[in-house]
Amino acid sequence: MASKVLVFCEIKKGKFKKGSLEALSEGKKIAAATGGGDVTAVVVGGSDAKDLASSLGQYGASRVLVASGDWLADWNSDAMTRAVVLAAKAEAPEVLFISATLDGKDLAPRVAAALDVSLGSDITGATVEDGRLVLTRPVYAGKTYVTLKLSGATQVVSVRPNSFTLETDGGDAAVEDLALDFSADDLKVKVISVEAAASEKPDLTEASRIVSGGRGMKGPEHFELLETLAEEIGATVGASRAVVDAGWRGHGDQVGQTGKTVSPNLYFAVxxxxxxxxxxxxxxxKCIVAINKDKEAPIFKVADYGIVGDLFEVVPALTAEIKKIKG
Ligand SMILES: Cc1cc2nc3c(=O)[nH]c(=O)nc-3n(C[C@H](O)[C@H](O)[C@H](O)COP(=O)(O)OP(=O)(O)OC[C@H]3O[C@@H](n4cnc5c(N)ncnc54)[C@H](O)[C@@H]3O)c2cc1C
Structure with a gap:
């Protein structure tokens, strides 16, 4: 039976999160694999949401349901949950995709609980077998993968950013209003203020290239080396916990179990x-490059390319070579 797919598309700073667009493209593939079901996007945001919504056609949506208003401009878990649940009840999709962004990780379980259906979290792979969605997700710190088949009429699935390919070969989408059955006064949560980090760089969880530094950097002043390399290849700089604990970088830069989960196309571990x-x-x-002076370092077990050497020699040489190639 053709599956109806609903995809929540998150707006941040006036544009859709890349992870949401990837989820939409994947939603289109899933719908096609089950015999061509509808793909509908749901958008909740400020007054600009409606203007942005029509662009979702190219990523695979055939319809877009939009709830907009100034009071919906900032992320509010309560408002988002109510709106997405409302859309899910009206649409009754077989699959509801939500990108596993910071806010998406908050939203997906709330929506699944409110609908009383099953949830697949932080999924990195999806296929269709016998008309049913089969999901994969890494467990035990990425040492192995589990395969999930969710039960129930609607399956809520949060999708790890950078796990699926962004396709832009869709068509036009019809934009419709999603009439909400609640107002700002009904919300249990009030957003008082939002203090966003000043960085213009994409967030680590969405970056397609990351250059991360560890304790081997020897001090915060040497991160300039990584910033320069990152600038050349259009990457965002990350860090290990040792670096964050030492106060060399902010916690927002930490990659790992108690930091951010990333899945870029290219990851430098320096x-x-x-x-x-x-x-x-x-x-x-997708591709891990490790630079470490200790050839026995465990990072080399997961690296696609390993450079054994002193990072203070290797990183400047690599940056200079990339500059030369770029002309
Ligand atoms: C509950 C818990 C949660 C944790 N969560 C996280 C997490 O989210 N993220 C995280 O990263 N860690 C986390 N940790 C910490 C983790 O166990 C490690 O301590 C940490 O990752 C080590 O950071 P590091 O690799 O930068 O430092 P080290 O382990 O000290 O490694 C430094 C490396 O730099 C190399 N090096 C030194 N000088 C040079 C040079 N000149 N050139 C090249 N290489 C050089 C060394 O050979 C060494 O391999 C957690 C630990 C616990 C217990």
Whole structure:
């Protein structure tokens, strides 16, 4: 039976999160694999949400349901949950995709609980077998993968950013209003203020290239080396917990079990030993390059390319070579 797919598309700073667009593209594939079901996007946001909504057609949506208003501009878990649950009840989809962004990880379990259906969290793979969704997700710090088949009429699935390919070959989407049955006064949560980090760089969880530094960097002043390399290849700089604990970088930069989970196309681990807790956050990266002076460092076990050497020689040489190639 053709599956109806609903995809929640999150807006941040006036544009859709890349992870949401990837979820939409994947939703289109899933719908096609089950015989061509509808793909509907649901968007909740400020007054600009409606203008942004029509662009979702190219990523695979055939319809977009939009709830907009100034009072919905900032993320509010209560408002988002109520709106998405409302859309899910009206649409009755077989699959509801939510990108596992920071806010998406908050939303997905709330929606699944409110609908009283099963949830697949932080999924990195999806296929269809006998008309049913089969999901994969890494467990035990990325050491192995589990395969999930969710029961119930609607399956809520949070999808790890950078796990699915973004397709832009869709068509036009019809934009419709999602009439809400609640107002700002009904919300149990009030957003008082939002203090966003000043960085213009993509968040680590969405970055397609990351250059991370570990204790081997020897001090915060040497992160300039990584910033320069990152600038050349369009990457975001991350860090191990040892670096964050030492106060060399902010906690927002930490990759790992107690930091961010990332899945970029390219991950540089520079002066990072590769402790299991660090691997937990980055082992699903598509290509891992490790630079470490200790050839026995565990990071080399997961690396696609390993450079054994002093990072203070290797990183500047690599950056210079990339500059030369770029002209
Ligand atoms: C409950 C718990 C949660 C944790 N969560 C996280 C987490 O989220 N993220 C995380 O990263 N860690 C986490 N940790 C900590 C983790 O166990 C490691 O202690 C940490 O990852 C080590 O960081 P590191 O690799 O930068 O430092 P080290 O293990 O000290 O490694 C430094 C590396 O740099 C290399 N090096 C030194 N000098 C040079 C040089 N000049 N050139 C090249 N290489 C050099 C060394 O050979 C070494 O391999 C957690 C630990 C616990 C117990």
């Amino acid at each position: 002066g990072i030993s590769g402790a299991i807790q660090h691997l937990a956050g980055m082992s699903t990266s």
